[in-house]
Amino acid sequence: MKNYVIGLDLGGTNIRAAAVTRGGEILHRVKIPTEVANGRERVIANILKVIDKIKKELKGLKLSAVGMGIPGIIFFNKGIVAQSPNFPDWIDFNLRERLSKNLALPFYIDNDANLAAAGEGWLGAGKKFNSFCMLTLGTGVGGGIVLNKNIWRGEYGMAGELGHITIYPDGHPCPCGNKGCLEQYASATGIVRMAMEGKEKFGVWSSEFGEKDITADMVYQLAKKGNKDALEIFQKMGRILGIGIADLINILNIELFVLGGGVANAWDYFIPSTIDEVRKRAYRITGEGVKVVKAELGDDAGIFGAVYMAMNELKSSGVVELRS
Amino acid sequence: MKNYVIGLDLGGTNIRAAAVTRGGEILHRVKIPTEVANGRERVIANILKVIDKIKKELKGLKLSAVGMGIPGIIFFNKGIVAQSPNFPDWIDFNLRERLSKNLALPFYIDNDANLAAAGEGWLGAGKKFNSFCMLTLGTGVGGGIVLNKNIWRGEYGMAGELGHITIYPDGHPCPCGNKGCLEQYASATGIVRMAMEGKEKFGVWSSEFGEKDITADMVYQLAKKGNKDALEIFQKMGRILGIGIADLINILNIELFVLGGGVANAWDYFIPSTIDEVRKRAYRITGEGVKVVKAELGDDAGIFGAVYMAMNELKSSGVVELRS
Numbered sequence: 001m002k003n004y005v006i007g008l009d010l011g012g013t014n015i016r017a018a019a020v021t022r023g024g025e026i027l028h029r030v031k032i033p034t035e036v037a038n039g040r041e042r043v044i045a046n047i048l049k050v051i052d053k054i055k056k057e058l059k060g061l062k063l064s065a066v067g068m069g070i071p072g073i074i075f076f077n078k079g080i081v082a083q084s085p086n087f088p089d090w091i092d093f094n095l096r097e098r099l100s101k102n103l104a105l106p107f108y109i110d111n112d113a114n115l116a117a118a119g120e121g122w123l124g125a126g127k128k129f130n131s132f133c134m135l136t137l138g139t140g141v142g143g144g145i146v147l148n149k150n151i152w153r154g155e156y157g158m159a160g161e162l163g164h165i166t167i168y169p170d171g172h173p174c175p176c177g178n179k180g181c182l183e184q185y186a187s188a189t190g191i192v193r194m195a196m197e198g199k200e201k202f203g204v205w206s207s208e209f210g211e212k213d214i215t216a217d218m219v220y221q222l223a224k225k226g227n228k229d230a231l232e233i234f235q236k237m238g239r240i241l242g243i244g245i246a247d248l249i250n251i252l253n254i255e256l257f258v259l260g261g262g263v264a265n266a267w268d269y270f271i272p273s274t275i276d277e278v279r280k281r282a283y284r285i286t287g288e289g290v291k292v293v294k295a296e297l298g299d300d301a302g303i304f305g306a307v308y309m310a311m312n313e314l315k316s317s318g319v320v321e322l323r324s
Numbered sequence: 325m326k327n328y329v330i331g332l333d334l335g336g337t338n339i340r341a342a343a344v345t346r347g348g349e350i351l352h353r354v355k356i357p358t359e360v361a362n363g364r365e366r367v368i369a370n371i372l373k374v375i376d377k378i379k380k381e382l383k384g385l386k387l388s389a390v391g392m393g394i395p396g397i398i399f400f401n402k403g404i405v406a407q408s409p410n411f412p413d414w415i416d417f418n419l420r421e422r423l424s425k426n427l428a429l430p431f432y433i434d435n436d437a438n439l440a441a442a443g444e445g446w447l448g449a450g451k452k453f454n455s456f457c458m459l460t461l462g463t464g465v466g467g468g469i470v471l472n473k474n475i476w477r478g479e480y481g482m483a484g485e486l487g488h489i490t491i492y493p494d495g496h497p498c499p500c501g502n503k504g505c506l507e508q509y510a511s512a513t514g515i516v517r518m519a520m521e522g523k524e525k526f527g528v529w530s531s532e533f534g535e536k537d538i539t540a541d542m543v544y545q546l547a548k549k550g551n552k553d554a555l556e557i558f559q560k561m562g563r564i565l566g567i568g569i570a571d572l573i574n575i576l577n578i579e580l581f582v583l584g585g586g587v588a589n590a591w592d593y594f595i596p597s598t599i600d601e602v603r604k605r606a607y608r609i610t611g612e613g614v615k616v617v618k619a620e621l622g623d624d625a626g627i628f629g630a631v632y633m634a635m636n637e638l639k640s641s642g643v644v645e646l647r648s
Contacts, residue, residue: 073607073609082609131478131479143575145575145576147471147476152471152576153577154455154576154577154578154610155455155577155578155579155610155613156577156609156610156613157577158577158607158609158610159575159576159577160575160577161574161575161577161607161610162574162575164574164607165571165574165575166491166567166570166571166605167490167493168493169491169492169567176607177604177605177607177608178570178604178605178606179605243490243493246490246502247489247490247571248575250485250486250488250489250502251467251469251483251484251485251486251489251572251575252469252476252478252483253477253478253479253480253481253482253483253484253485254478254479255479280501280502281490281501281502281503282502283397283482283485283488283500283501284501285397285406285480285482286478286479286480286482286485289479289480
């Protein structure tokens with residue numbers, strides 16, 4: 001019987017899932033609202049509903065395992081959500097144990113940014129590379145490190161917090177407790193803050209867009225029109241990203257950096273500054289060959305990564321041999 | 325016949341070497357001047373002389389391989405010295421090829437800081453840990469990353485340049501081309517510069533010691549006497565080191581940091597600031613369990629690391645099975 005694995009992406013708004021074969025073929029997709037506001041048990045019920053829908057759809061096939069990505073701090077080995085920005089009441093919540101009551105299947109969770117990196121490494125921008133770093137530039141900055149085709153998780157499964165590399169030791173406070181983190185500059189939130197710092201310009205801009213609050217997309221639209229102030233914000237953001245990437249090059253001698261997330265859409269406006277900064281700051285020999293590329297899988301990276309992780313865990317646990 | 329491996333530490337002043345068994349027992353030691361000023365061929369001749377001396381001393385035993393640590397940028401896979409501060413004329417010098425003319429033995433070289441980390445991981449402060457970072461605080465700041473008991477070398481064998489993590493993007497220029505590198509603050513050179521920045525104090529201090537130039541040791545001796553300005557320099561240096569360590573924790577979720585090199589002798593004066601800064605800046609969960617400890621093997625770390633590396637390379641190449 002043909003096997004498949006379900007990959008889930010547990011977002012704050014939607015649960016997105018797909019049934020995927022070992023060869024990376026998507027057999028079926030499901031998307032339903034997460035319903036965070038209705039409490040933890042409703043979210044759990046919705047996760048189970050998604051899995052059930054897929055199982056019913058693929059009756060003749062065998063579901064081998066379920067993998068899921070969640071934003072936040074995840075104890076990978078134990079399947080515990082330590083904390084998650086989308087689910088404030090999930091503190092040290094043993095999600096694997098909770099789901100095992102209803103799900104007689106191997107079930108694995110990991111940080112969503114780690115899984116996006118795993119997905120890009122399996123089927124996307126990183127597939128020809130053994131080792132690379134992925135930075136997801138969204139509301140925050142997520143990170144994932146792939147070393148020799150495996151996610152590097154570190155001691156507690158919390159490695160790859162690349163958004164929390166310190167750029168300016170006395171810089172803007174970060175909710176993580178540090179100051180001047182990469183995330184405070186190279187994210188949508190950072191772009192909005194940098195725009196807000198130019199007050200008069202902010203007034204001009206928002207009125208131009210008939211909006212009250214400035215958004216990262218507004219700054220992007222302005223940059224597209226050639227607005228000098230908006231372009232400067234992306235240049236600054238690009239330079240700061242370059243400082244972080246140069247650090248990673250000097251530390252890890254990694255040759256590929258994959259950039260995903262919504263902010264990466266402003267590629268043309270920040271990437272020249274990023275490359276310039278990397279060239280200036282990284283060791284010459286290790287910096288010269290570095291490639292910085294766009295992620296290829298978009299929103300599906302996390303789903304594919306969840307599948308890839310679950311397949312690897314199955315293999316290393318010896319539970320079952322997957323057939324494509 | 326009992327086997328042994330020779331580990332060499334190629335310093336700017338001396339070549340230090342030891343014959344070591346697989347069990348880590350030192351059978352014989354040799355130390356001779358490097359004679360850098362007499363040119364490259366003289367240094368090569370001296371390396372061969374050291375190996376010859378040991379072979380003669382241990383006639384009844386079998387020499388399996390030679391490992392050597394060199395400061396600078398080393399192409400590990402090819403055995404090439406890309407550049408070295410101690411040997412300015414060794415640019416892209418294929419040391420392995422050069423030595424193979426005179427040495428019918430497997431021969432491996434690596435960066436000295438990488439090998440210090442490997443040595444501490446084998447027999448020193450890191451031996452009970454699978455993964456750790458080592459920082460060698462000397463004239464500069466060397467680094468080595470051990471992941472799952474192996475040195476992480478990256479794409480070209482140049483990973484672990486932990487002294488070149490950017491701390492202050494607009495900080496003091498570093499000879500590596502970057503600005504505000506960790507090395508510019510957490511090294512003997514950095515300590516001297518920070519002391520020089522307080523000009524009047526500098527005058528008072530040097531006269532107190534009857535010296536013209538200020539040295540890191542002078543600052544250390546002053547700190548020992550309770551001199552407030554000297555203590556402040558070590559506190560500043562400690563905080564900056566903490567920023568770098570916090571970065572490594574957030575990136576790699578590493579639990580052990582081993583500090584070696586001469587500057588680490590000022591431990592009591594900088595380490596409280598380092599720990600304080602790590603607690604403030606690293607992710608809470610990953611930072612809490614972190615241990616920062618002194619290196620245990622002193623100058624021998626590099627020699628043991630060279631032996632450990634050579635043994636591992638022999639094993640993975642399948643050339644010979646080592647017997648202790």
